[in-house]
Amino acid sequence: MTDATNGHVLIVEDDEDLRNLVANRLIEDGLRVDVAVTGPEALEEVASDVPDLVLLDVMLPGLDGIEVCRRLRAEHPLLYIMMLTARAEELDRVVGLEVGADDYVTKPFSLQEVVARVRAALRRIRRIREHMAAAPTDLELEAPIQIDRLIVDPMRRQVSLDGEDVHLTVREFDLLLFLARNPERPFTRMQLLDNIWGIKYEGYDRTIDSHIQRLRAKIEADPAEPHYVRTVWGVGYKMAADAE
Numbered sequence: 001m002t003d004a005t006n007g008h009v010l011i012v013e014d015d016e017d018l019r020n021l022v023a024n025r026l027i028e029d030g031l032r033v034d035v036a037v038t039g040p041e042a043l044e045e046v047a048s049d050v051p052d053l054v055l056l057d058v059m060l061p062g063l064d065g066i067e068v069c070r071r072l073r074a075e076h077p078l079l080y081i082m083m084l085t086a087r088a089e090e091l092d093r094v095v096g097l098e099v100g101a102d103d104y105v106t107k108p109f110s111l112q113e114v115v116a117r118v119r120a121a122l123r124r125i126r127r128i129r130e131h132m133a134a135a136p137t138d139l140e141l142e143a144p145i146q147i148d149r150l151i152v153d154p155m156r157r158q159v160s161l162d163g164e165d166v167h168l169t170v171r172e173f174d175l176l177l178f179l180a181r182n183p184e185r186p187f188t189r190m191q192l193l194d195n196i197w198g199i200k201y202e203g204y205d206r207t208i209d210s211h212i213q214r215l216r217a218k219i220e221a222d223p224a225e226p227h228y229v230r231t232v233w234g235v236g237y238k239m240a241a242d243a244e
Contacts (some may be wrong), residue, residue: 008051010036010053011023011026012055038061052079053125070099082105120197145181150219152177179239189208192237
């Protein structure tokens, strides 16, 4: 068993061979693995025992993965959701990300790649939990970052706007915090993928775009004319130091 990757994963996949292949590989890594075959079964599994991460197929009987993702995200904003699909169209990836998926893998995929992403996600989740559970010393305490009416609290992993809490997913918070810690510094999509996702994902630039869109929808008065998270044309994105 590997201490760095121990965790609880729910695999939601109606293809028995693929489900068993992924499950057995993750179990070999020392993970606790549960499985579900249909959309309603996935919701029941999470309701009875919330996992650390859900591997969620898009094409499911009973209730498709997009709707399952939407419902899980509404109930569990910090649950890590990685979607699996046989669809290659860009639109499907964007829809999955827009309803709250943290990551997206298109079939056929490399089992090694999926396992690597699961490992990276679980390590990040564990660090977050350890960070939130630890009693910080004065030297460790990182002050909240305030940009106009937006406050990002790294220690409590909380965000507020005009005094009201803003509920972000794990990835949305990590993305916002990274940009807020580096105001006025533009980052390319690949740099953001590297720093936030922890693995180089060639061809996944739209993952960043989708997360930026979701983030803007939650913190910007007008997402089409953002004040906080700004586009740097030809480069990527940056956080304004003092939004107007």
